[in-house]
Amino acid sequence: MRFLRQTLAIAAKDLRSEIRGKEAVNASVSFALVILLLFSFAFDLEPAEIRDIAGGLLWLIFAFAGTLILNRSFARELVNDCLDALLASPVSGAQLFFGKCIANYVLIVIVECISLPVFVIFYNVVPQRLALLFLVMLLGTWGITVIGTMFSAMTVNLRLRELMLPTLIYPMLIPALIGAIELSRVLITGVPLAESLFWFRVLVAFNVIFTILALALVEIVLVG
């Protein structure tokens, strides 16, 4: 219970700070819109073809835009040595990490909830099974969040952290992204889901494995 309370305190702190400043969310939403614009120049496709690749496009937007939020997650604590203060407080590394994960997760889901309708309007792609697509978004985003927050903690003190984070996390995220893209494609186009249910298991397994691993190792990363 104490673990949860302190975790939520960290999450609330991060969310409050972001709501007041809106630095990362504004940048992330703007970046998502820019990518949506660039895709219109990169692809000149028929409506049926767009439906086929819509899942991939969506997850590229989510992954790229999400990185901007993840990059700020620990970096915002560097000012005035706030990270040292947080580590010195009676909050464990796992609580700090999990709290930041929850805050990042909420922020990335907000960015996705703004990007998805814009994508639907711009590309005239109406998802066939919206509720399930939202479930896939929630599952895939947790994978991005856990890996991203963990690597954000690892790279926070590096000179080239803005460059290092995407380089490190995108290859790590490939299994989750493949699963999310495949499921999104199926749910947007409306083809039978039965054959792709396997990818739900991959996504869940990915999330569970990396959440446990991150919680077990984050103390080493943050404290030593």
Added chain:
Amino acid sequence: MRLKIIVTLSVLAGAILAWNLHRIFLQVPDEASQGAIFRIIYFHVPAAITSFTGFYIGMFSGVGYLIRKDLRLDSIAASINEVSLAFATITICTGSIWGRIIWGIWWTWDARLTSYFVCLLIYFGYFMLRRAIDDPTTRARLSAVLSIFACVDIVLVWKSIEWFRTQHPGPVLEIRGGGGMAPGMEAPLWWNFLALLMLATALVLIRTRQEGMRREIDALRRHAHAF
């Protein structure tokens, strides 16, 4: 002592490779459907197994560092991962050459090839991370954690042949339930694996020694700056 081990391993690896090359090119017949190019498997598969073995030993060495906080273990982990990365590159290159002849293309986004490529990118990231950190203990700590994450990804790579539909050939070795290779043709593959493993061990010993020297130089440099 270390030098003697390096020389012995290198000589033995060289001798086995020379003997094996004689067998592969002059005694083993061409494969019925693939022809002469199938011989690339004698380097492709052993290099792949060597790289996987190395990545895992590298991870355990990293875990050893996290437990004992001995920087020598970090040097060993970095050396093993570096040599394994070289062998992984050999695997990708030999596979690509084979693919050009059999599939008619240098590369395809087949699940296993993609996973292997992802694996390479993760380890490129591992070395980028190492280069970006100056403090030896932080470098060792974060590298070990990254190595653990990377090895979980390797499990996905290893299992992907069963998980994903793929155009990559199915398991051919008896040990993986393939049974698609005649015993006379399979034996040189395991000898090559032994030779490459010896070669990899010799290279790791050389790299570990270099890492140790670098650590000493860094310590001396810090000492000199302190005055």
